[in-house]
Structures are given as structure tokens and as C-alpha cells.
Amino acid sequence: QKEVEQNSGPLSVPEGAIASLNCTYSDRGSQSFFWYRQYSGKSPELIMSIYSNGDKEDGRFTAQLNKASQYVSLLIRDSQPSDSATYLCAVSRMDTGRRALTFGSGTRLQVQP
Amino acid sequence: GAVVSQHPSRVICKSGTSVKIECRSLDFQATTMFWYRQFPKKSLMLMATSNEGSKATYEQGVEKDKFLINHASLTLSTLTVTSAHPEDSSFYICSAKGQGVSREKLFFGSGTQLSVL
Numbered sequence: 058q059k060e061v062e063q064n065s066g067p068l069s070v071p072e073g074a075i076a077s078l079n080c081t082y083s084d085r086g087s088q089s090f091f092w093y094r095q096y097s098g099k100s101p102e103l104i105m106s107i108y109s110n111g112d113k114e115d116g117r118f119t120a121q122l123n124k125a126s127q128y129v130s131l132l133i134r135d136s137q138p139s140d141s142a143t144y145l146c147a148v149s150r151m152d153t154g155r156r157a158l159t160f161g162s163g164t165r166l167q168v169q170p
Numbered sequence: 171g172a173v174v175s176q177h178p179s180r181v182i183c184k185s186g187t188s189v190k191i192e193c194r195s196l197d198f199q200a201t202t203m204f205w206y207r208q209f210p211k212k213s214l215m216l217m218a219t220s221n222e223g224s225k226a227t228y229e230q231g232v233e234k235d236k237f238l239i240n241h242a243s244l245t246l247s248t249l250t251v252t253s254a255h256p257e258d259s260s261f262y263i264c265s266a267k268g269q270g271v272s273r274e275k276l277f278f279g280s281g282t283q284l285s286v287l
Contacts, residue, residue, distance in 0.1 A: 065211075100176075100263050100278040101214070145213065157204050158265075158276060162213040 060084060061161035063146050069167045076133040078164050080146030083127065087148040090122055091158065092131045095143045104144070105131060136168045173197055174266050176279025183254055184287055191249045191282045193264030200266035203247035204276065205239060208261040220247055244268075254286045 061082045070076045078092070089108055093101035105120040107113045107129065113120045119132040129148075133140055143165045147158040173196040183189050193203060202221050206214040218234075220226035220241035228234045236258075238250040247266075251258055261283050265276040 061213075098261075098281075098283065100281040102278075103276075157216045157219055158214075159216070160213040 059161070060159045061146055061148055063144075063161035063164045065162060066165040067167045068164055069169060070136050071169050072136060072138060074136050074168075076136045076140065076166055076168070078131040078133075078144050078146075078166065080129045080131075080161055081127055082129070082146075082148045082159075084148065084150065084159075085124075085127065086150045087127075089149045090120070090129045091147040091149075092118075092120060092129075093145040093147060093160075094140075095145055095163065097143075101145055133166075136166075138168045138170050141166055141168045174200075174264065174277045174279045176264055176282060178282060179280060180283045180285075182285045182287065185255050186253055189251045189254055189284060191251075191262055191264070191284075193247045193249070193266070193279050195245050195266045195268060195277075198266075198268040199244035200247070200268045201244065202267045203239075203241055204265045204267075205237075205247075205249050206263045206265065208263060208281075210261075214263060217249075251284065254284070256286045259284055259286045 063080050092105045094104050095101045107120040107122045117134045121130045143163040145163045146161040149158045175194045177192050205217045208214045216229050217232045218226045218228045218239050220239050222241050222244050226239035241247040263281045264279040
């Protein structure tokens with residue numbers, strides 16, 4: 058079982074729609090959760106971070122965390138063609154002293170004009 | 171926001187040569203640097219973690235003699251791919267964490283695309 062799992066996609070949504078991206082993780086000790094956006098050939102860009110159960114909203118983005126279900130999601134409202142990219146879910150533990158992130162393989166999002 | 175500069179952005183080399191990739195934190199002191207490798211359409215895989223002034227900690231399966239990491243100062247870490255071979259062709263990305271930076275937030279370099287002929 059992969060530590061962080063994501064559907065590879067592509068997830069195709071029309072412009073203006075809500076895109077829903079999902080991620081599950083296996084390590085119950087994970088305490089920090091992140092969503093990164095990566096354009097082809099570029100490095101990841103942090104979109105959202107979430108640390109406690111519930112929803113966290115930032116502009117058009119909402120991250121949702123459910124630690125009991127080991128599930129984290131990202132909602133993108135009013136999707137734009139410029140949102141087309143690969144979205145990486147990442148998790149980390151804080152208690153081991155390691156600060157490296159474990160990444161999922163990413164979900165490719167395509168927003169159709 | 172914090173900036174991490176990575177050079178070169180792209181390098182093409184012959185098999186058997188060594189390639190050095192630099193990663194600099196421009197406006198903060200990077201106490202920890204992480205080096206990742208990413209193959210096409212795959213996720214980032216952690217190669218090693220380096221703390222300033224100490225030896226790097228390598229992930230299982232990563233050859234420390236092949237991927238030399240130096241973190242001699244709080245603003246500079248280097249990854250040297252020694253005796254590169256075609257299978258080393260990949261996208262290498264550094265990321266840095268520093269003192270005073272928001273909890274668990276990492277800042278990524280722009281990446282280096284290595285192509286070994």
C-alpha cells in the first residue's frame with residue numbers, strides 16, 4: 058500500500074465547475090497535510106496546508122481533512138483553465154524529527170474552456 | 171515569501187561525467203534541505219535530507235556514493251550526481267526549511283532537468 062494515494066486522473070471539469078481532488082494516507086501519525094500544484098516541468102507550488110479536522114478555505118480553494126478516515130481533499134470552486142495542472146497531496150509527521158514530505162503521485166486536472 | 175534558487179535548470183551530459191546541482195536559500199537560513207527526484211508522471215521521491223554542517227541522511231535505496239550532498243552553509247546545499255548514467259536522467263528538486271518559517275512549510279527550488287546521454 059502506498060503511503061499517500063491519489064487517483065492519477067485526468068479529472069476533467071468544465072470551466073466554472075467545482076473540481077474535487079481526493080487523497081488518502083496510510084500513516085495515522087501524519088499530522089500535517091498539504092496540497093501542491095505542479096505545472097509540467099516546474100517545481101511544486103504550495104496551495105493549501107491543513108492540520109486539524111474540518112474545512113479550511115482560502116479563496117477558491119477549500120481543503121478538507123478527516124483524520125479518522127485518513128482522508129484529505131481539495132475543492133476548487135469556479136475552476137479556470139489556468140487551474141489545469143497536476144495536484145500533489147503531501148503529508149508529514151512532526152514527532153519523528155523528520156520534516157520531509159511524503160507525496161502522492163498526483164492527480165492531473167484538466168479544466169475545459 | 172521565502173525564495174529558493176536552484177541551478178542549473180537544465181543540464182545535458184555524457185554518460186560517466188559528474189553533474190553538480192546547487193540550491194540556495196536567498197532570504198532565509200535553511201537549516202534543513204531536502205532533495206527529491208521525480209520521474210515523468212510520477213511523484214516526488216525523497217532522496218536525502220541534509221542539515222547544515224552534518225552528513226546527509228539518505229533514503230533507502232539511494233546510493234550515497236553516487237549522489238553526494240553537501241550542506242556546508244545555511245544558505246547553500248549541493249547535490250552532485252557522480253558518474254551519471256542514462257538511468258539517472260530525471261527531474262531533481264531541492265526544498266528548504268528554515269528557522270522562523272511557517273510550520274512544516276517547505277519552499278521548493280525550480281528544479282533541474284538532468285538528461286544523461
